[in-house]
Structures are given as structure tokens and as C-alpha cells.
Amino acid sequence: MTTTGQRYQFRNSPHQLHPLQDVLDPHTVRELARVGVKPGARALDLGAGAGSITRHLATLVGPAGKVTAVDIDTCLLDPTAVIDVYQRDLRAEPIPTTGDGYDIITARCLLEHLPNRAELLQQMIHLLRPSGWLVLGEIVYSRVLVHRAPTESDTALITRVVHTILDTLTHRGVDLHWGETTPALLLAAGMNHVQAHSHTETWTGGGPGCALYANNTHQLHDQLTDTGLTPGDLDRFTELMSDPHVVVSSYQFTTTHAQKPDPSPPR
Numbered sequence: 001m002t003t004t005g006q007r008y009q010f011r012n013s014p015h016q017l018h019p020l021q022d023v024l025d026p027h028t029v030r031e032l033a034r035v036g037v038k039p040g041a042r043a044l045d046l047g048a049g050a051g052s053i054t055r056h057l058a059t060l061v062g063p064a065g066k067v068t069a070v071d072i073d074t075c076l077l078d079p080t081a082v083i084d085v086y087q088r089d090l091r092a093e094p095i096p097t098t099g100d101g102y103d104i105i106t107a108r109c110l111l112e113h114l115p116n117r118a119e120l121l122q123q124m125i126h127l128l129r130p131s132g133w134l135v136l137g138e139i140v141y142s143r144v145l146v147h148r149a150p151t152e153s154d155t156a157l158i159t160r161v162v163h164t165i166l167d168t169l170t171h172r173g174v175d176l177h178w179g180e181t182t183p184a185l186l187l188a189a190g191m192n193h194v195q196a197h198s199h200t201e202t203w204t205g206g207g208p209g210c211a212l213y214a215n216n217t218h219q220l221h222d223q224l225t226d227t228g229l230t231p232g233d234l235d236r237f238t239e240l241m242s243d244p245h246v247v248v249s250s251y252q253f254t255t256t257h258a259q260k261p262d263p264s265p266p267r
């Protein structure tokens with residue numbers, strides 16, 4: 001196997017993926033309810049991470065359905081009678097297929113990280129059955145707002161650290177504008193019912209969102225200190241992210257769904 005392009009910037013750990021799930025699951029679950037997932041359906045969850053959406057899909061498709069979960073790192077994914085788990089590097093290996101395709105395909109916070117994101121999107125559309133749904137979710141670059149912090153220098157530090165996380169990811173090949181372009185790509189591919197929803201919220205110190213910010217700085221520690229932030233800055237940032245007095249804006253999260261046309265609808 002040959003792999004191409006940049007490597008994924010994070011390590012999968014419950015400290016990162018559980019807070020991510022806590023803040024994003026309500027949006028993805030709402031999106032799946034919007035499109036409707038029927039018992040018996042075949043679902044595919046790409047870049048399944050710690051599997052909360054895989055498991056939610058399994059409850060929606062029920063015992064007569066099947067969920068295929070795929071990730072380069074499957075250490076946090078458990079197979080069941082309904083859930084099949086595949087370890088794949090989606091930069092270089094094909095998406096696992098089932099007989100005649102999938103009724104629903106999800107990929108949350110995956111495609112922005114992968115250099116072959118546009119090709120993967122086309123493959124996902126190809127693997128959908130007629131009338132099948134695609135549900136995508138991405139972090140999109142946005143300005144952070146600090147609504148409350150102990151001091152003005154803490155406000156400046158939080159602003160600087162969060163923007164430096166986003167800039168560092170961008171410099172390492174993560175496309176934080178990808179989520180803004182997916183509706184146009186889906187429309188150009190002939191998909192129907194293309195809809196995007198963007199969301200930001202407030203995150204409070206000590207909550208899951210701030211735990212996610214803190215974990216991202218731990219994982220990117222060396223890259224962030226290369227930009228001029230000091231280890232002391234990052235320690236103070238971690239302290240602030242567990243202080244319930246602190247209130248900041250979240251990452252922007254954009255979900256997009258679209259339905260594959262059925263060329264032969266029932267008469």
C-alpha cells in the first residue's frame with residue numbers, strides 16, 4: 001500500500017474524541033432524523049473515530065440492517081452483529097463496498113483532513129443507492145470570540161491560541177474551508193435536496209467543548225510552540241479551559257446533506 005499526502009494531525013484518544021462527540025452528536029443526530037434512516041438500511045460511517053455515530057446508526061437500522069464503520073485507527077470501534085469494522089487508510093485504500101451500495105453514508109470531521117477529499121466525495125456518491133443520503137460534517141474556519149475571561153491578557157491568549165490551532169492545521173494541509181464548498185460540489189454532481197446547516201455556540205470552561213480545545217493544544221503542542229507560543233502560554237490556556245468563569249465561542253461546525261437521484265422512480 002502506498003499512502004499519499006499529509007498525515008492526520010491528531011491521535012485518536014478518548015480525551016479528544018469523547019468531547020468531540022459530546023459537542024457534535026446532537027447536530028449529527030438531528031441531521032440523521034431530518035433525512036430519515038429506515039430499519040433494515042445499509043449504512044456506512046467513514047472515519048468513525050470512537051463510534052458514537054456508528055452506534056446511533058446501528059440503533060436506527062436495527063437488527064435487519066448493517067452499519068460499516070471505517071477508520072485508519074479502529075482501536076475505539078467494536079464490531080457487533082450489526083456493526084462491521086474495517087481498518088482502511090482512505091488516502092490510498094478503497095472504501096469497503098456491499099452488494100448494491102449504501103442507503104446512508106456519513107463522514108464527520110474526516111474529509112477536511114484528507115488530501116483526496118474530492119475523489120472520496122465522488123466515490124461516496126457512487127456507492128450510494130438511488131435515493132440514498134449523504135450526511136457530511138466539517139469544522140470550518142471561523143473567528144473565535146472570548147465572551148468572558150479573568151483578564152484582558154487571558155482574552156488575548158485564548159484568541160491567539162485558538163487561531164493558531166486553526167492556522168497550524170491549515171498549514172499542514174487540513175482544508176478548513178472544505179465544508180463551505182461541499183454544497184456546490186454536491187449540486188454539480190447532480191445530487192438532490194442539498195442542504196447545509198452551520199452552527200457555533202458558546203463553550204464554558206470545564207465543559208466538553210473547552211476540553212476539546214485543551215486536548216487539541218496538547219496534541220499540537222510542538223507545532224504550536226514552533227509558532228512562538230511558549231509552553232507557559234499553553235499551560236495557562238489549559239488552565240483557562242477548565243475554569244468555569246471562561247466563556248468562548250466554539251469551532252464552527254457545518255453539516256451538509258444531499259440525496260442521490262433515483263433515475264427510475266416508481267410510477
Ligand SMILES: C[S@@+](CC[C@H](N)C(=O)[O-])C[C@H]1O[C@@H](n2cnc3c(N)ncnc32)[C@H](O)[C@@H]1O
Nearest residue numbers: 008047048049071072073088089090091108109
Ligand atoms: C476528528 S476525528 C472524527 C471522528 C468521528 N467521525 C467523529 O466525528 O466523532 C477524524 C477521524 O478520521 C480518521 N482518519 C484520519 N485519517 C484517516 C485516513 N487516512 N483513513 C481513514 N480514517 C482516517 C481518524 O482516525 C479519526 O477517527
